[in-house]
Amino acid sequence: MLGKEIIMKKFHTYYFLWILMLLVFGCQRDDLCPEDTPTTPSLNIDFLDFSNPAIAKNVSNLSIKAQNEDEFLPLGDEGDTIISSTNSILIPLRTDNNTTVYDFIINDNEGNVVNVDQLIFNYNTKEIYINRACGFKVEYENFDAILTQDDNRWISSIDVIEDEIVDESITHVQILF
Amino acid sequence: MYRYFFNIFFALTCVAHSIGQNDNKTQQNQDSIVYQEKYGLRIGVDLVRPIKSLVDENLTAFEVNADYRLSQKLYAAGELGYDTSTYDEENLLVTAQGSYIKLGVNYDTYENWLGMRNSIYAGVRYAFASFSQDLEEYVIYNSTQDYFEPDVRSQNQEFSGLTAGWIELQGGIKVELVKNIYIAAHVQLKRRVNETKPDGFDNLYIPGFNRTYDGSTFGVGWGYSINYFLPLYKKDKR
Numbered sequence: 001m002l003g004k005e006i007i008m009k010k011f012h013t014y015y016f017l018w019i020l021m022l023l024v025f026g027c028q029r030d031d032l033c034p035e036d037t038p039t040t041p042s043l044n045i046d047f048l049d050f051s052n053p054a055i056a057k058n059v060s061n062l063s064i065k066a067q068n069e070d071e072f073l074p075l076g077d078e079g080d081t082i083i084s085s086t087n088s089i090l091i092p093l094r095t096d097n098n099t100t101v102y103d104f105i106i107n108d109n110e111g112n113v114v115n116v117d118q119l120i121f122n123y124n125t126k127e128i129y130i131n132r133a134c135g136f137k138v139e140y141e142n143f144d145a146i147l148t149q150d151d152n153r154w155i156s157s158i159d160v161i162e163d164e165i166v167d168e169s170i171t172h173v174q175i176l177f
Numbered sequence: 178m179y180r181y182f183f184n185i186f187f188a189l190t191c192v193a194h195s196i197g198q199n200d201n202k203t204q205q206n207q208d209s210i211v212y213q214e215k216y217g218l219r220i221g222v223d224l225v226r227p228i229k230s231l232v233d234e235n236l237t238a239f240e241v242n243a244d245y246r247l248s249q250k251l252y253a254a255g256e257l258g259y260d261t262s263t264y265d266e267e268n269l270l271v272t273a274q275g276s277y278i279k280l281g282v283n284y285d286t287y288e289n290w291l292g293m294r295n296s297i298y299a300g301v302r303y304a305f306a307s308f309s310q311d312l313e314e315y316v317i318y319n320s321t322q323d324y325f326e327p328d329v330r331s332q333n334q335e336f337s338g339l340t341a342g343w344i345e346l347q348g349g350i351k352v353e354l355v356k357n358i359y360i361a362a363h364v365q366l367k368r369r370v371n372e373t374k375p376d377g378f379d380n381l382y383i384p385g386f387n388r389t390y391d392g393s394t395f396g397v398g399w400g401y402s403i404n405y406f407l408p409l410y411k412k413d414k415r
Contacts, residue, residue: 039320092325096325128377129379130318
């Protein structure tokens with residue numbers, strides 16, 4: 001009987017150790033930033049007819065390039081850098097600088113440059129914490145736009161509608177041409 | 178022979194545990210010998226954290242624990258620890274460091290054989306942590322454009338003087354491996370009740386609480402420890 005007691009005591013201890021093993025678990029949820037998370041907003045620009053600013057006007061053969069960048073900005077759904085038949089575009093602003101300078105270029109049908117107008121966007125950046133997966137985004141305050149003077153402009157004027165760039169689904173800037 | 182049955186029964190099902198417990202009590206009441214149980218202080222050190230600290234370069238952690246037997250089933254219990262943990266993901270690099278204390282009680286639910294001192298317990302704690310967070314690097318998140326270079330900010334920002342308090346439920350077991358030496362494991366479920374958040378940022382990791390979850394005050398954890406029982410006095414088993 002005493003021998004059995006010892007065996008059972010051993011069994012008892014092993015049983016406890018077994019539960020101990022079962023208690024080991026780790027759980028780590030993936031920290032992926034969901035696609036639909038509101039991101040750093042782009043600048044929303046509408047094109048209007050300068051002779052009648054109530055009417056939207058389509059641009060033709062427009063391409064855009066930022067100062068000090070080699071590539072043209074992708075504008076179309078398929079990454080096209082020259083677009084036509086549109087009266088509204090979204091373009092990014094630099095988050096690492098308080099100024100973004102863009103050349104708005106009108107081309108002919110063969111892709112040759114016809115007219116280049118320079119736009120200067122000035123603003124203050126404000127960093128906003130989103131969450132642990134996405135990190136931070138930037139919103140823009142005190143936004144202003146300047147059309148650089150030159151002798152031959154295709155843009156007649158530029159109006160800033162919103163001086164805070166927070167929501168990219170609303171128009172911030174109107175370009176009349 | 179009855180104990181035999183009890184033990185196998187116990188091994189088969191944890192749910193039926195309480196039934197076996199009651200039966201065992203009946204058995205003991207029939208004995209006329211008064212058995213004395215040891216009371217004292219049990220001190221321990223967590224085993225997982227030092228090992229993880231060696232394996233995982235993003236973690237340095239250390240924890241000691243103690244319990245003191247108050248009555249047949251009740252123990253005053255607590256943990257004291259230090260934690261440094263780095264969160265290194267796509268858009269953020271943050272290191273949290275600080276110390277914490279947990280104080281509360283453990284309630285032993287397991288009726289031992291005479292002379293054995295194993296334990297299955299449920300515990301509750303109030304825990305408090307004092308810590309800081311270093312935001313070492315982050316990327317300005319911009320999913321809609323890749324025209325400009327990713328804007329990576331690597332100027333270190335320190336958020337210090339942060340605190341958090343939480344209520345923690347623990348469940349675990351302690352097994353006496355050799356005389357007065359115990360090995361123990363437990364799991365934790367916790368919920369924050371107070372917290373100071375850094376201005377314009379969040380607490381991603383709280384020492385003792387572990388990682389936080391966005392939009393939730395709950396947390397989880399677990400631990401393994403080795404403990405030494407220091408007997409102080411004896412008391413009749415009731």
